[in-house]
Amino acid sequence: RKEVEQDPGPFNVPEGATVAFNCTYSNSASQSFFWYRQDCRKEPKLLMSVYSSGNEDGRFTAQLNRASQYISLLIRDSKLSDSATYLCVVSHSGGYQKVTFGTGTKLQVIP
Amino acid sequence: DAGITQSPRHKVTETGTPVTLRCHQTENHRYMYWYRQDPGHGLRLIHYSYGVKDTDKGEVSDGYSVSRSKTEDFLLTLESATSSQTSVYFCAAGLAGEYEQYFGPGTRLTVT
Numbered sequence: 001r002k003e004v005e006q007d008p009g010p011f012n013v014p015e016g017a018t019v020a021f022n023c024t025y026s027n028s029a030s031q032s033f034f035w036y037r038q039d040c041r042k043e044p045k046l047l048m049s050v051y052s053s054g055n056e057d058g059r060f061t062a063q064l065n066r067a068s069q070y071i072s073l074l075i076r077d078s079k080l081s082d083s084a085t086y087l088c089v090v091s092h093s094g095g096y097q098k099v100t101f102g103t104g105t106k107l108q109v110i111p
Numbered sequence: 112d113a114g115i116t117q118s119p120r121h122k123v124t125e126t127g128t129p130v131t132l133r134c135h136q137t138e139n140h141r142y143m144y145w146y147r148q149d150p151g152h153g154l155r156l157i158h159y160s161y162g163v164k165d166t167d168k169g170e171v172s173d174g175y176s177v178s179r180s181k182t183e184d185f186l187l188t189l190e191s192a193t194s195s196q197t198s199v200y201f202c203a204a205g206l207a208g209e210y211e212q213y214f215g216p217g218t219r220l221t222v223t
Binding site for chain 1: 146151152153154155156201210211212214215216217
């Protein structure tokens with residue numbers, strides 16, 4: 001089983017739609033969680049950190065469920081500019097705070 | 112802009128030749144990382160550094176070595192390039208694993 005698993009997609013959604021991605025992780029000792037965004041042929045960039053209480057940043061909401069070991073990302077009112085690959089990232093203590101990246105979920109927002 | 116640059120941005124080389132990729136940061140981050148990204152595998156850690164001259168292996172370190180002689184520079188060397196090392200290489204820097212990592216623009220390496 002992969003340490004971090006994501007549905008690769010692609011998710012094709014119309015503008016204005018709400019879309020949700022889930023990510024599961026296998027290490028129950030995981031401590032920090034993030035969503036990164038990666039545009040085509042570009043470097044990953046942090047979208048948001050994920051806190052136990054959940055957090056929201058504009059149209060984006062991230063949730064953490066430690067009991068079920070998954071994190072989620074909800075995007076409301078999708079924009080064309082949201083088209084990208086979304087990477088789930090999990091960190092746990094391993095000497096250097098081991099960081100594991102998911103393979104990403106591709107989102108395509110359609111006009 | 113976290114000030115991470117990589118050079119070269121693109122390189123084509125032949126099997127068996129040594130290749131060195133350079134990563135430079137301007138933010139004085141303690142931790143630096145080298146990843147490779149391949150379809151279906153996501154980002155995989157090759158080596159990382161937690162300080163000047165302090166480096167350790169990641170999950171796919173075979174065939175690669177690194178050096179960090181200054182805080183701002185982290186070099187990745189492919190000792191004898193193979194076709195399986197054709198990939199996109201990203202350098203990243205940050206405070207530690209539990210914090211954000213800032214990525215460079217990537218180097219596309221093709222080994223023929």
